[in-house]
Amino acid sequence: MADTLQVRLTPEEMPRQWYNIIPDLPEPLPPPIGDEQLQQLPNLMIGKCLEQEMSQERWIDIPQGVLDLYARAGRPRPLFRAKALEQALGTPARMYYKSEFYSPTGSHKVNTALAQAYYAKEQGIERLTTETGAGQWGTALSYACSMVGLKCTVYWVRAVYRWKKSRRNFMNLFGAEVFASPSPRTKVGKDLYDKDNNHPGSLSIAISEGLEAAKDPKSAYGLGSVLNHVLMHQSIIGQETQKQFEKIGEYPDLVISCLGGGSNFGGFALPFVGDVLTKGKKIKFIAAQSDAAPNLQGEYKYDYADHGEITPQLKMYTLGHQTDFPPIMGDGLRYHGCSPILSLLRKTGHIDTVAYPQDEKYVFEMAEKFCRTEGFLPAPESAYSIACAIDEALKCKKTGEKKVIAFNISGHGFMDMVGYDEVLHLSERSPLKEATR
Numbered sequence: 001m002a003d004t005l006q007v008r009l010t011p012e013e014m015p016r017q018w019y020n021i022i023p024d025l026p027e028p029l030p031p032p033i034g035d036e037q038l039q040q041l042p043n044l045m046i047g048k049c050l051e052q053e054m055s056q057e058r059w060i061d062i063p064q065g066v067l068d069l070y071a072r073a074g075r076p077r078p079l080f081r082a083k084a085l086e087q088a089l090g091t092p093a094r095m096y097y098k099s100e101f102y103s104p105t106g107s108h109k110v111n112t113a114l115a116q117a118y119y120a121k122e123q124g125i126e127r128l129t130t131e132t133g134a135g136q137w138g139t140a141l142s143y144a145c146s147m148v149g150l151k152c153t154v155y156w157v158r159a160v161y162r163w164k165k166s167r168r169n170f171m172n173l174f175g176a177e178v179f180a181s182p183s184p185r186t187k188v189g190k191d192l193y194d195k196d197n198n199h200p201g202s203l204s205i206a207i208s209e210g211l212e213a214a215k216d217p218k219s220a221y222g223l224g225s226v227l228n229h230v231l232m233h234q235s236i237i238g239q240e241t242q243k244q245f246e247k248i249g250e251y252p253d254l255v256i257s258c259l260g261g262g263s264n265f266g267g268f269a270l271p272f273v274g275d276v277l278t279k280g281k282k283i284k285f286i287a288a289q290s291d292a293a294p295n296l297q298g299e300y301k302y303d304y305a306d307h308g309e310i311t312p313q314l315k316m317y318t319l320g321h322q323t324d325f326p327p328i329m330g331d332g333l334r335y336h337g338c339s340p341i342l343s344l345l346r347k348t349g350h351i352d353t354v355a356y357p358q359d360e361k362y363v364f365e366m367a368e369k370f371c372r373t374e375g376f377l378p379a380p381e382s383a384y385s386i387a388c389a390i391d392e393a394l395k396c397k398k399t400g401e402k403k404v405i406a407f408n409i410s411g412h413g414f415m416d417m418v419g420y421d422e423v424l425h426l427s428e429r430s431p432l433k434e435a436t437r
């Protein structure tokens with residue numbers, strides 16, 4: 001069984017509950033602070049999500065309506081053995097990757113988008129507003145709103161909005177309205193826009209704009225990362241992976257993924273962290289980041305989640321909520337703070353981190369290696385997860401250790417070829433004149 005190339009679950013085998021790690025954490029999770037901001041939250045957020053944010057229940061039932069939406073979105077997703085990659089690397093390690101790229105919009109973000117849209121609809125909300133960085137979250141929420149019959153407004157970091165035209169069209173196709181951020185439509189946005197109408201924007205600014213836009217009583221704000229309930233919704237990824245490993249009699253020594261705000265890393269890793277905390281398992285967890293915004297190397301302190309200080313302050317590793325970060329192609333990793341749950345686990349020494357150079361050359365080369373051997377085109381963010389898994393497999397080559405490496409591929413890169421071209425200069429390999437001769 002350990003030689004299986006693909007491990008599948010049937011729809012009936014899909015987990016029926018989300019895993020909330022909060023009661024199993026090694027220390028109590030520091031609560032959010034800020035009286036004024038906390039008082040505003042019920043007017044801005046989806047009621048059920050706010051309730052789940054504070055929950056101490058270890059297991060939370062996934063409503064049948066969300067399970068149906070997951071099934072329609074193609075869950076459960078396969079776990080693949082990367083045997084061709086292993087052979088190309090010459091590693092004795094066994095490498096397995098989870099295929100969140102098999103998603104209608106291209107990433108894991110649909111797992112929480114569908115839950116949030118479902119609860120919002122149930123509550124009688126008419127519109128969800130949000131921010132997006134890479135564009136994957138904005139597309140996921142646009143899709144989820146379309147699936148349940150809600151309107152959707154997306155504020156999109158301008159630096160990325162400019163070059164991902166196809167993704168903008170994709171969101172429009174689902175009926176969403178999409179604005180480059182900072183925009184002149186909100187107070188926080190206008191202050192910055194008036195100073196520079198070409199401002200590249202940041203996730204932190206776009207979050208402020210999304211929150212401001214949610215002040216309408218028929219609207220609510222949906223966040224695609226960082227918060228406890230988002231990581232809990234994403235736990236479907238890791239729970240499926242646990243079942244898949246169980247089926248083939250394997251168990252990971254290493255669990256790896258990329259980390260921006262923490263949703264795919266948390267979703268993939270936390271069920272396994274639960275095994276470490278409650279069952280005495282031994283696993284090394286590594287979060288792959290960019291030197292452009294290595295938030296896990298920041299300071300562990302209270303900070304705002306947004307530029308405009310509309311959110312409560314969260315205890316997290318942060319680089320500062322008003323810091324400017326250089327744009328990168330893996331823009332989903334360019335956020336100042338890491339989820340409070342993962343920050344706590346970093347502080348207690350349960351999570352390691354690595355940050356790759358800002359020019360992204362190495363991670364894109366590793367994505368190319370993966371593409372040539374395994375055949376799937378990863379999202380730029382997922383390229384970081386692949387680079388880290390390859391580095392660990394190469395360490396095994398040196399030591400001869402037959403470790404089991406599990407890594408998550410959070411999304412596909414079908415709409416990111418401009419980014420691949422920019423970093424790898426693909427079009428120079430086959431100049432246009434050759435192609436058209």
Ligand SMILES: Cc1ncc(COP(=O)(O)O)c(C=O)c1O
Binds near residue numbers: 137331382
């Ligand atoms: C494909 C993909 N992976 C990873 C990330 C990083 O976000 P998170 O850390 O919340 O998973 C993003 C963010 O936009 C993304 O689009």
